[in-house]
Amino acid sequence: MLTCIATGVTVAAYTSKxxxxxxxxxxxxxxxxxxxxxxxxxxxxxxLIELVTFWLLTELIGFFLIAYDYVVKGDTAxxxxxxxxxxxxxxxxxxxxxxxxxxxxxxxxxxxxIKELTLNLSNPVVLAIAIVGFFSKAAIFxxxxxxxxxxxxxxxxxxxxxxxxxxxxxxxxxxxxxxYSIDKSLAVSxxxxxxxxxxxxxALQASLQHDIKRLLAYSTTSNTALITSTxxxxxxxxxxxxxxxxxxxxxxxxxxxxxxxxxxxxxxxIAHERDIRKLGFISRISPIETMxxxxxVLTILxxxxxxxxxxxxxxxxxxxxxxxxxxxxxxxxxxxxxxxALSIVYNVVYLRSHYSENIKLDDVEAxxxxxxxxxxxxxxxxxxxxxxxxxxxxxxxxxxxxPGLELLKKMSTPLLISAALLTVLSVTIYVMIRSSNRxxxxxxx
Amino acid sequence: MRSIMKFIQxxxxxxxxxxxxxxxxxxxIVAIEGGFKAAIVLLAYNAVxxxxxxxxxxALSVLVLLILFYSTHLYxxxxxxxxxxxxxxxxxxxxxxxxxxxxxxxxxxxxxFEAVALLYVVISSAWVTIEERVIWVIxxxxxxxxxxxxxxxxxxxxxxxxxxxxxxxxxxxxxKEALNIPVRVYSSASLKFSRAIKCFCDMSKEFLEIxxxxxxxxxxxxxxxERFQYIVENTFxxxxxxxxxxxxxxxxAYTFTLIIxx
Numbered sequence: 001m002l003t004c005i006a007t008g009v010t011v012a013a014y015t016s017k018x019x020x021x022x023x024x025x026x027x028x029x030x031x032x033x034x035x036x037x038x039x040x041x042x043x044x045x046x047x048l049i050e051l052v053t054f055w056l057l058t059e060l061i062g063f064f065l066i067a068y069d070y071v072v073k074g075d076t077a078x079x080x081x082x083x084x085x086x087x088x089x090x091x092x093x094x095x096x097x098x099x100x101x102x103x104x105x106x107x108x109x110x111x112x113x114i115k116e117l118t119l120n121l122s123n124p125v126v127l128a129i130a131i132v133g134f135f136s137k138a139a140i141f142x143x144x145x146x147x148x149x150x151x152x153x154x155x156x157x158x159x160x161x162x163x164x165x166x167x168x169x170x171x172x173x174x175x176x177x178x179x180y181s182i183d184k185s186l187a188v189s190x191x192x193x194x195x196x197x198x199x200x201x202x203a204l205q206a207s208l209q210h211d212i213k214r215l216l217a218y219s220t221t222s223n224t225a226l227i228t229s230t231x232x233x234x235x236x237x238x239x240x241x242x243x244x245x246x247x248x249x250x251x252x253x254x255x256x257x258x259x260x261x262x263x264x265x266x267x268x269x270i271a272h273e274r275d276i277r278k279l280g281f282i283s284r285i286s287p288i289e290t291m292x293x294x295x296x297v298l299t300i301l302x303x304x305x306x307x308x309x310x311x312x313x314x315x316x317x318x319x320x321x322x323x324x325x326x327x328x329x330x331x332x333x334x335x336x337x338x339x340x341a342l343s344i345v346y347n348v349v350y351l352r353s354h355y356s357e358n359i360k361l362d363d364v365e366a367x368x369x370x371x372x373x374x375x376x377x378x379x380x381x382x383x384x385x386x387x388x389x390x391x392x393x394x395x396x397x398x399x400x401x402x403p404g405l406e407l408l409k410k411m412s413t414p415l416l417i418s419a420a421l422l423t424v425l426s427v428t429i430y431v432m433i434r435s436s437n438r439x440x441x442x443x444x445x
Numbered sequence: 446m447r448s449i450m451k452f453i454q455x456x457x458x459x460x461x462x463x464x465x466x467x468x469x470x471x472x473x474i475v476a477i478e479g480g481f482k483a484a485i486v487l488l489a490y491n492a493v494x495x496x497x498x499x500x501x502x503x504a505l506s507v508l509v510l511l512i513l514f515y516s517t518h519l520y521x522x523x524x525x526x527x528x529x530x531x532x533x534x535x536x537x538x539x540x541x542x543x544x545x546x547x548x549x550x551x552x553x554x555x556x557x558f559e560a561v562a563l564l565y566v567v568i569s570s571a572w573v574t575i576e577e578r579v580i581w582v583i584x585x586x587x588x589x590x591x592x593x594x595x596x597x598x599x600x601x602x603x604x605x606x607x608x609x610x611x612x613x614x615x616x617x618x619x620x621k622e623a624l625n626i627p628v629r630v631y632s633s634a635s636l637k638f639s640r641a642i643k644c645f646c647d648m649s650k651e652f653l654e655i656x657x658x659x660x661x662x663x664x665x666x667x668x669x670x671e672r673f674q675y676i677v678e679n680t681f682x683x684x685x686x687x688x689x690x691x692x693x694x695x696x697x698a699y700t701f702t703l704i705i706x707x
Binding site for chain 2 (some may be wrong): 001087088145155159204205206209287291294298301302303304309312313316317319323333334336337338340341342343344347348408410411413414415417418421422425428
């Protein structure tokens, strides 16, 4: 809910400007806002029937968002991506949902809260269908391939919502499964096998992409797979710390991915180019945009006191706590470490689109005229700051007596130290810059 | 732009040192972990402002560091593993440094500092984990060495960007010599690795070409996998179409049979 609001506010503001600049009308805004609202409704659903209804609505709006360029411009690639999304994401998930609904019973779906249902999913075939259904929504192997096309073709704000929030619906599905009677070993084996493959495959593919949006799309598959493996460990150990780690990682990833996709939209509008090899001058056109992206990249890598920092510490602490219990935890630690290592590579590759030494200044001058487009940089910058705002909100929630997130209490000192350092340094530098500007002004007089 | 990037670097450096020191003093393993995470981000930040090759080497270092750091929880009582762990970390830093030194000579001091800062985090972690007096001494020595040899000049240099600021603090006599020992050992190890890598690069003139060739091959593999993905998708769509046709025919046949029977 907190993530949806934090992401949604900036994306909604960005969309109105983006839609006018790219399509000449604000028609994308309504669709994007409806998509966001329906997603919030999915996450706050109390009963299964509500969840299924809003889930289907979200998927349907998602389909139109992916096919938006076909509707407006007649781009057949957008239609192809949307059909692929329909076949490989919507249908398998809907089958899974309807199986759960059928097993629940119509009356119970209306009357009993979703987490209190006494649902029996011990049949291995039924469980496998349900898990594969949620795999398709979270874009995890073997139903991951719809995502790179869908997220790279959709308009940038839609990609921000699809990648930042919609894929998390699949993860939410896995979380709900943990409340029901399931064959734990089968569920954990399936989830871990597929997520390990996807973590490595997605991160490797992201590192090798030249298209900025495809790079981000592949990194999404890798990140959602890592969150899924954390949830699998929760099913295995029943320790709440894994759920907390998964939730915090989800929040961090949603905020990171929203900002990055908004940035990709900015690049697309200002440079009319998505190939990293032909870019590299964005830092010269908009230093603010580059700073926002560097901050966001550092956030997901774990810079204190951001959400990414908390998420990473939660994740690795949770795994290392159980290392002596089973080899599965060691395997997850290794996979998570590979993911972190590869994320350095693909983030550096992405930043090549902002900063490259091989670009001549003459090439840059041609792009400086886009005054209206440049105003989008402020939305991206605001979005990049949201990772810090969310940390403050989390600390406040904990301070107000929320029983979970115990590790956050222990982490409050490191967070405060880094926040104090950041504030003191910022103020010092601000004062220095201000005094130097005054000096310059006096000299001019 | 450059000043802000230096600001982020300074912030990360100070965060690493402060959080880890807090963890070491108050015996707080979460703070140590926080310091370690900040140090990892510092390494990544370095890579962000440099080449893909540096990023790859950093990624490999980070991978080994993460696995080593978190798997120490497995070996709480076994000092041999701890010693092996420390030696491996030292090797990583020594190997990681020359890669960057060869390419970016102007930043040697900064890089040395970052490596020593990370080493400090790891050693502090080791101290908190196993509480050995020897490691405690090394930790203290590293803290003072870092402060004297690298932190002070580096901070002055960074602050100097924003205004005229000059400080001169010097340690004298035997104390200074004692402090310089770990730094000297580290520098000589780093220098040897640097020479070895430089020698290797000089010997192999085609090194860059080989590297580019490997990257190209990776791209080809990536494209081949994507092509395979498309084939699988198309096959899946075809199967889905055939299955739906089969179901439709079955429904029609069943309905007609019912009509005929009636």
